[in-house]
Amino acid sequence: MSEAKTPTINFKQKAMELLPEGASFDACLTCGLCSSGCPASGLENMDPRKFIRMAMLGMDEELSTTPWVWTCTQCKRCQHVCPMNIDISQLVFLARGNWPKDKKPSGIVRSCELTRSTDSTSAMGLQPDDFVFVVNDVLEEVRETQPQFKDMVAPIDKKGAHFFVNQNSREPMSEPDEMVPLWKIFHLVGADWTYSSKGWAAENFCMFSGDEAAWYEVIKTRVDATNELGCAVWLNTECGHSYYTMWNAINRFGMEANFKIESLVTYYAQWIREGKLPVNSDWNTKNIKFTVQDPCQIVRKAYGDSIADDLRFVTKKLVGEENFIDMQPNRSANYCCGGGGGFLQAGMTDQRRAYGKRKFDQIMATQADYVLTPCHNCHSQMEDIGHFYGGQYQVVHFWTLICLSLGILGENERTYLGPDLANLGL
Amino acid sequence: MTYEKREFIADLAVIGSGLAGMAASIFALKRGISTAQAGNTGALAYTTGYLDLLGDAGTGAAEHLGDPWAGIRELQKSQPNHPLARVPENDIHEAFTEFTSFISECGIAYGAPGKVNLKALTPAGTTKPTFSVPATMQPGVDALASQARCVIIDFKGLRGFSGRQVVANLKDRWPGLTTERVSFPDMPMGEIYPEVMARALEVPGTREKLADAIKSVRGDAQVIGLPAILGMHNPDLVMTELSRLLGCPVFEIPTMPPSVPGIRLREMFEQVFPKKGLTLVPQQKVRSVEFDTDSVQLVLADNHGPIIIHAKAVILATGRFLSGGLEAEQTGIVEPLVNLPVAQPTSRDSWYSMEYMGRDGHAIHQCGIRVDDAFRPLDKDGKVVDPRLFAAGVILAHQDWIRGRCGAGVAISSAYRAVQGAEQIILQKNN
Ligand code: SF4
Numbered sequence: 001m002s003e004a005k006t007p008t009i010n011f012k013q014k015a016m017e018l019l020p021e022g023a024s025f026d027a028c029l030t031c032g033l034c035s036s037g038c039p040a041s042g043l044e045n046m047d048p049r050k051f052i053r054m055a056m057l058g059m060d061e062e063l064s065t066t067p068w069v070w071t072c073t074q075c076k077r078c079q080h081v082c083p084m085n086i087d088i089s090q091l092v093f094l095a096r097g098n099w100p101k102d103k104k105p106s107g108i109v110r111s112c113e114l115t116r117s118t119d120s121t122s123a124m125g126l127q128p129d130d131f132v133f134v135v136n137d138v139l140e141e142v143r144e145t146q147p148q149f150k151d152m153v154a155p156i157d158k159k160g161a162h163f164f165v166n167q168n169s170r171e172p173m174s175e176p177d178e179m180v181p182l183w184k185i186f187h188l189v190g191a192d193w194t195y196s197s198k199g200w201a202a203e204n205f206c207m208f209s210g211d212e213a214a215w216y217e218v219i220k221t222r223v224d225a226t227n228e229l230g231c232a233v234w235l236n237t238e239c240g241h242s243y244y245t246m247w248n249a250i251n252r253f254g255m256e257a258n259f260k261i262e263s264l265v266t267y268y269a270q271w272i273r274e275g276k277l278p279v280n281s282d283w284n285t286k287n288i289k290f291t292v293q294d295p296c297q298i299v300r301k302a303y304g305d306s307i308a309d310d311l312r313f314v315t316k317k318l319v320g321e322e323n324f325i326d327m328q329p330n331r332s333a334n335y336c337c338g339g340g341g342g343f344l345q346a347g348m349t350d351q352r353r354a355y356g357k358r359k360f361d362q363i364m365a366t367q368a369d370y371v372l373t374p375c376h377n378c379h380s381q382m383e384d385i386g387h388f389y390g391g392q393y394q395v396v397h398f399w400t401l402i403c404l405s406l407g408i409l410g411e412n413e414r415t416y417l418g419p420d421l422a423n424l425g426l
Numbered sequence: 427m428t429y430e431k432r433e434f435i436a437d438l439a440v441i442g443s444g445l446a447g448m449a450a451s452i453f454a455l456k457r458g459i460s461t462a463q464a465g466n467t468g469a470l471a472y473t474t475g476y477l478d479l480l481g482d483a484g485t486g487a488a489e490h491l492g493d494p495w496a497g498i499r500e501l502q503k504s505q506p507n508h509p510l511a512r513v514p515e516n517d518i519h520e521a522f523t524e525f526t527s528f529i530s531e532c533g534i535a536y537g538a539p540g541k542v543n544l545k546a547l548t549p550a551g552t553t554k555p556t557f558s559v560p561a562t563m564q565p566g567v568d569a570l571a572s573q574a575r576c577v578i579i580d581f582k583g584l585r586g587f588s589g590r591q592v593v594a595n596l597k598d599r600w601p602g603l604t605t606e607r608v609s610f611p612d613m614p615m616g617e618i619y620p621e622v623m624a625r626a627l628e629v630p631g632t633r634e635k636l637a638d639a640i641k642s643v644r645g646d647a648q649v650i651g652l653p654a655i656l657g658m659h660n661p662d663l664v665m666t667e668l669s670r671l672l673g674c675p676v677f678e679i680p681t682m683p684p685s686v687p688g689i690r691l692r693e694m695f696e697q698v699f700p701k702k703g704l705t706l707v708p709q710q711k712v713r714s715v716e717f718d719t720d721s722v723q724l725v726l727a728d729n730h731g732p733i734i735i736h737a738k739a740v741i742l743a744t745g746r747f748l749s750g751g752l753e754a755e756q757t758g759i760v761e762p763l764v765n766l767p768v769a770q771p772t773s774r775d776s777w778y779s780m781e782y783m784g785r786d787g788h789a790i791h792q793c794g795i796r797v798d799d800a801f802r803p804l805d806k807d808g809k810v811v812d813p814r815l816f817a818a819g820v821i822l823a824h825q826d827w828i829r830g831r832c833g834a835g836v837a838i839s840s841a842y843r844a845v846q847g848a849e850q851i852i853l854q855k856n857n
């Protein structure tokens with residue numbers, strides 16, 4: 001690490017510029033609801049109320065340099081419970097951006113750099129050509145080995161397709177078979193969709209690094225790619241922050257986007273309601289219990305409870321009403337898993353797991369065997385804290401369970417199922 | 427990219443997410459009125475969990491009020507404009523019964539309201555008169571009354587609750603009271619919050635570890651008192667399980683805010699109301715209210731864009747200063763949303779009386795919205811502002827709920843009357 005000095009921010013002044021009238025720090029009642037409800041409280045000897053108090057007292061140097069800003073996942077739960085609607089995450093974003101690049105957690109910085117290194121906007125640096133190759137390769141194999149899907153397609157750069165589908169890099173990069181259940185779902189409902197060779201990837205750690213210009217640049221590539229293909233809907237697949245970074249950026253930067261931004265969750269619910277995805281819970285004869293993790297990025301920070309209700313509707317259809325147990329708290333009041341905001345990439349493992357203890361307790365209180373979540377970060381974090389604290393639960397994607405319920409989940413598409421379900425319907 | 431404007435149509439709109447707003451929604455749901463509720467997070471999360479009806483009728487008696495009904499009759503004579511003096515006793519009783527049975531059915535059991543005030547324990551080690559307590563706190567009331575041998579447990583790293591303080595102040599009245607301090611299981615970090623402990627106790631394994639820790643210090647106690655941490659979503663179950671593990675009754679004492687009983691209520695409402703068909707927009711402030719000929723329109727927005735609620739009647743339950751129902755400006759106190767006239771002292775100089783702790787309280791604490799007997803706000807000339815508009819809760823004038831220990835009493839009783847009135851309007855419009 002170099003000796004680059006962290007500039008000092010005048011937090012009080014910045015807060016006045018940033019925060020809407022009536023939600024300024026002056027309005028803080030120091031009631032502590034934010035800290036009481038924040039899983040990052042106590043890490044690095046900091047908590048959201050303390051952050052505000054210190055800002056009010058002008059302790060700018062401490063705030064400009066505290067590593068706590070990398071443990072706050074910018075989940076906005078503090079704002080959600082604050083009677084004065086004070087948003088601390090905006091100041092955390094500011095503080096992150098203010099850190100000299102070589103002092104920021106290198107994992108986040110590197111992920112952002114990789115995202116910008118290719119037209120793919122993939123945080124794992126997967127080149128457009130390689131992505132296209134993997135998709136075609138996997139598709140070909142499925143068409144050959146699963147006769148039911150011999151006509152299935154996975155179009156790339158198809159002009160005028162209704163859905164522009166984004167893809168988390170983790171699948172093409174390290175578990176390509178996990179893309180297949182999603183394609184099967186599209187195939188079944190007859191969706192008109194396409195991947196793009198440009199701007200296809202979902203991840204965006206540039207926002208988490210506090211680098212506004214880089215965040216903009218990544219989103220610009222994706223917006224341009226969607227506009228160029230003339231798609232009506234940019235469809236976010238099961239990945240929370242990719243939705244938020246896109247949706248928020250388009251508004252924040254006033255970008256020209258000739259399409260709607262939607263979450264796959266909404267469509268799962270819609271397709272089930274319309275009978276296009278005839279899922280049911282008949283397979284769950286052992287009454288295996290499931291809970292749902294609401295990703296902050298699409299629930300509290302974006303759609304609100306309506307999408308959380310869709311998640312529950314889909315889950316209950318899939319596993320049976322009596323086999324769904326809600327986490328407490330839930331929906332917009334849910335706790336961040338602790339994997340968000342780049343925490344998984346920040347290399348602060350102890351802090352991340354301490355943060356995740358709340359999530360672990362929540363999951364354990366449900367006594368569920370499985371956690372369903374439409375978010376890759378939530379997925380990884382909940383798996384990690386499960387192993388670390390000794391939980392017995394499994395974490396699964398919705399696409400896995402949808403295809404399981406429909407009896408079309410292939411042999412290689414079962415990585416995340418536990419032994420109780422590993423062979424079901426084969 | 428454009429935001430889609432979301433529009434909701436309901437018969438009744440409730441503005442405010444505090445106790446009065448929640449009570450209004452309960453009464454409306456019970457009457458089958460289609461309802462939408464919006465408003466910033468109220469002060470609900472700051473409540474102790476105790477539901478006060480009336481603890482001080484302003485007669486200057488040193489003792490707290492044992493019989494709230496006698497106190498209300500006193501108010502009818504001495505302060506006829508007090509909201510509690512304007513609701514028939516039967517209605518107050520019915521309102522409390524409906525309210526407490528609703529929340530009990532939803533998983534937070536409360537005692538049925540009775541004839542007298544209970545002596546409830548406070549974190550300062552004093553007692554206060556209250557009307558209805560959560561089932562998790564009742565054994566504390568009983569233990570004090572029966573003078574059982576009791577140990578109060580507190581925790582390393584927990585601020586806002588000290589067993590030593592509770593015992594020091596109660597010892598004279600309760601000789602069998604002692605205290606012990608333990609570490610909460612699996613919480614290594616410095617400061618720990620009641621909210622976090624309560625959630626952790628929802629996990630069976632944590633309850634077992636805590637019971638073990640308590641067993642080692644409990645001595646010969648017949649009953650065990652804890653700060654309010656007995657679960658968040660399933661308090662009754664957590665209490666029962668902990669009692670089973672310890673082989674004796676356990677109870678909770680409220681802590682300083684942010685306290686678990688308030689968060690419990692808020693989270694419960696936020697989950698239960700939508701399930702029962704109510705449209706809830708919980709964390710957002712209503713920006714404007716427009717009274718058109720056909721409907722009343724509430725304009726607000728959430729993260730996802732603008733929202734408009736159309737209703738036939740509206741209940742304003744936005745609270746006082748803390749939650750922004752009233753605002754103090756240079757020229758005086760205003761009601762910012764509908765711009766209703768606010769009953770208030772004639773000048774700023776008379777907001778506070780000279781003696782801070784003076785017997786008569788401060789004039790500022792009596793300010794608020796004036797209403798008629800149907801709880802419809804009145805204009806400067808004493809005329810009803812709009813027959814579709816009602817007000818409930820501590821935004822009402824002529825009551826000092828803190829001194830009177832009547833916050834829940836005012837909220838629940840006035841919400842009950844307001845819903846009755848709104849129901850009439852809605853029935854007329856629907857016919
Ligand atoms: S919850 Fe809001 S008002 Fe309370 S301490 Fe936190 S920021 Fe301040």
Ligand code: SF4
Pocket residue numbers: 037038039040041047048071072073074075076077078079088089336
């Ligand atoms: S955004 Fe989330 S992690 Fe950050 S201070 Fe608020 S509640 Fe805590």
